[in-house]
Amino acid sequence: MTAPPSFEFFSTELYVTAAVLGFVALLYSTLQDGRKLYPPGPLGLPVFGMMFHFPQNQPWIQFREWSKKYNSDAVSIEVLGQRTVVLNSSIATQELMVKRSAIYSDRPALPMLNDLLGWNWNFAFMRYGATWKEHRKLFQQEVQHSLAHFAQPHALAATHRLLGSILTSPEGYIAHLKHLAGYFALSSAYGLDIKPSGDPYVEIAEKANEGPVKAASFPPYLVDTIPALKYIPAWFPGAQFKRDARVWAEFAEKLLEVPFQAAKERYVQGTGKPCIASRGLEEIRSNASAPHQEEQELNLKSVLGVFYSAGVESTLASLSTFVLAMVLHPEVQKTAQRAIVEAVGDNRLPEFDDIQSIPYLQALVKEVFRWQPAIPLAIPHTTTADDYYQGYFIPKGSTVIGNAWAILQDESIFGEDTHLFKPERFLTEDGTMLNPSVPNPDVAFGFGRRACPGRFLAERLIIITAASLLHCFEISKVKAKDETEISPVVEYTTGMISYPKPFACDFKVRSAKLKEIIQDASQDVGK
Numbered sequence: 001m002t003a004p005p006s007f008e009f010f011s012t013e014l015y016v017t018a019a020v021l022g023f024v025a026l027l028y029s030t031l032q033d034g035r036k037l038y039p040p041g042p043l044g045l046p047v048f049g050m051m052f053h054f055p056q057n058q059p060w061i062q063f064r065e066w067s068k069k070y071n072s073d074a075v076s077i078e079v080l081g082q083r084t085v086v087l088n089s090s091i092a093t094q095e096l097m098v099k100r101s102a103i104y105s106d107r108p109a110l111p112m113l114n115d116l117l118g119w120n121w122n123f124a125f126m127r128y129g130a131t132w133k134e135h136r137k138l139f140q141q142e143v144q145h146s147l148a149h150f151a152q153p154h155a156l157a158a159t160h161r162l163l164g165s166i167l168t169s170p171e172g173y174i175a176h177l178k179h180l181a182g183y184f185a186l187s188s189a190y191g192l193d194i195k196p197s198g199d200p201y202v203e204i205a206e207k208a209n210e211g212p213v214k215a216a217s218f219p220p221y222l223v224d225t226i227p228a229l230k231y232i233p234a235w236f237p238g239a240q241f242k243r244d245a246r247v248w249a250e251f252a253e254k255l256l257e258v259p260f261q262a263a264k265e266r267y268v269q270g271t272g273k274p275c276i277a278s279r280g281l282e283e284i285r286s287n288a289s290a291p292h293q294e295e296q297e298l299n300l301k302s303v304l305g306v307f308y309s310a311g312v313e314s315t316l317a318s319l320s321t322f323v324l325a326m327v328l329h330p331e332v333q334k335t336a337q338r339a340i341v342e343a344v345g346d347n348r349l350p351e352f353d354d355i356q357s358i359p360y361l362q363a364l365v366k367e368v369f370r371w372q373p374a375i376p377l378a379i380p381h382t383t384t385a386d387d388y389y390q391g392y393f394i395p396k397g398s399t400v401i402g403n404a405w406a407i408l409q410d411e412s413i414f415g416e417d418t419h420l421f422k423p424e425r426f427l428t429e430d431g432t433m434l435n436p437s438v439p440n441p442d443v444a445f446g447f448g449r450r451a452c453p454g455r456f457l458a459e460r461l462i463i464i465t466a467a468s469l470l471h472c473f474e475i476s477k478v479k480a481k482d483e484t485e486i487s488p489v490v491e492y493t494t495g496m497i498s499y500p501k502p503f504a505c506d507f508k509v510r511s512a513k514l515k516e517i518i519q520d521a522s523q524d525v526g527k
């Protein structure tokens with residue numbers, strides 16, 4: 001992971017340009033909006049607003065603090081005339097991002113990402129409109145079909161390879177978890193069997209991913225606040241962002257093309273595995289008389305291109321949180337292991353049909369999503385019309401952020417001690433069933449019409465991975481030379497995706513029999 005961008009990228013010349021443009025924008029918006037009352041929040045400097053005081057480290061925490069300080073679940077700040085509204089309660093996100101989703105579902109224009117990095121084919125960052133609707137519909141339709149037919153075998157294969165890798169080199173567990181997520185994305189989308197290391201498709205996808213990770217982080221690139229900056233030439237002092245963009249754009253194009261062409265070739269030769277690409281291509285071919293064949297293929301290619309970029313890092317962050325929670329809470333681990341062994345026995349690996357009968361495991365995975373959401377502020381939405389919330393004015397074009405982290409910490413929703421990891425909060429008092437009166441941690445997957453459409457794929461992969469790791473291994477703290485245990489600290493990174501900071505832990509296989517079963521299962525993957 002590369003560090004999030006900072007305003008230090010920019011030279012004095014750019015700041016002066018920014019200040020002039022910002023002043024004009026501010027004057028314009030002030031004249032337009034008159035004396036309307038915005039959601040409260042810190043004012044910052046004249047013209048620049050909060051540009052130099054945008055919270056840099058884990059802004060979700062600061063946003064909740066402001067919400068308390070200003071006694072309002074909606075708070076807002078302005079940067080160079082652009083208003084950002086942060087919603088810190090479930091009531092506010094339900095009211096605005098869900099009930100009024102017709103006007104809260106746009107994305108910011110993101111010129112850095114969409115224009116300079118060439119990610120405009122990715123519907124996760126598209127403006128709300130006909131093309132976004134078409135791509136999202138196709139994505140959902142393909143995911144649904146995949147869930148019913150082939151996602152589970154792909155997820156099991158990825159999990160078995162993970163178990164084998166952890167058995168061989170437990171210290172590399174983060175790389176193995178990432179490989180699991182990448183394997184699942186590329187095999188279910190394109191039918192590709194990626195190599196355990198040095199895979200060329202993964203290299204392309206990883207390089208391409210650096211672009212959105214940087215461009216979608218907080219604080220935003222200056223060019224996203226002042227789109228006119230995208231026209232300055234790459235040689236201009238301070239225009240490092242344009243030079244970076246050129247490199248990343250090349251990989252965004254490769255991510256779109258290279259795996260798709262590989263899947264198409266296999267499909268044409270009849271050698272492809274069941275996957276979304278082969279099914280989509282088959283559907284296009286079987287409708288040969290329908291118009292716009294090329295456009296349909298382009299849509300399929302674009303939708304497939306989203307799988308790796310949208311799914312891998314968020315899955316990795318959630319699974320890393322799972323491992324951290326298991327290391328810190330051996331008692332939770334033991335309870336889950338007992339429940340899994342009771343359902344699965346000791347002579348085989350867990351399968352999807354086992355999951356329904358293990359409510360404790362289901363509660364545990366919900367708690368992973370709740371305790372430390374992988375994307376604490378989701379992805380920003382934008383409004384397409386003026387609106388009011390509790391008397392406050394939210395102008396058209398405002399950036400709207402749902403503070404998922406704050407909502408998932410709300411004790412009035414999830415019970416007491418929400419800062420603690422306690423799967424029991426999702427269970428009935430006797431611990432035998434999921435408690436229907438405690439809501440799912442849905443907001444970990446975003447809000448309204450833009451909520452994560454890959455959620456059910458991600459949940460299946462994560463729950464079978466958690467079940468398999470717990471069934472096969474004891475996950476524990478590492479020991480120092482003097483035999484004392486080293487307890488990891490709960491510390492998270494800043495950025496659109498938030499990961500636990502790296503920590504060491506140990507995986508010990510639970511029996512010789514399981515070791516054999518893992519070796520057999522992992523050898524079969526990719527054959």
Ligand code: HEM
Pocket residue numbers: 123124125126136306307310311312314315318374375378379380381443444445446447448449450451452453454455457458459
């Ligand atoms: C634990 C794993 C995951 C988490 C926590 C997660 C979370 C999220 C969140 C918070 C958003 C933003 C929603 C919003 O704007 O309100 C999102 C969007 C999205 N996610 Fe996921 N996601 C995960 C896995 C996946 C996977 C595996 C895929 C694909 C297979 C995927 C595809 C997408 C797409 C395409 C969008 C953009 C939707 C749109 O703009 O219409 N996600 N996800």
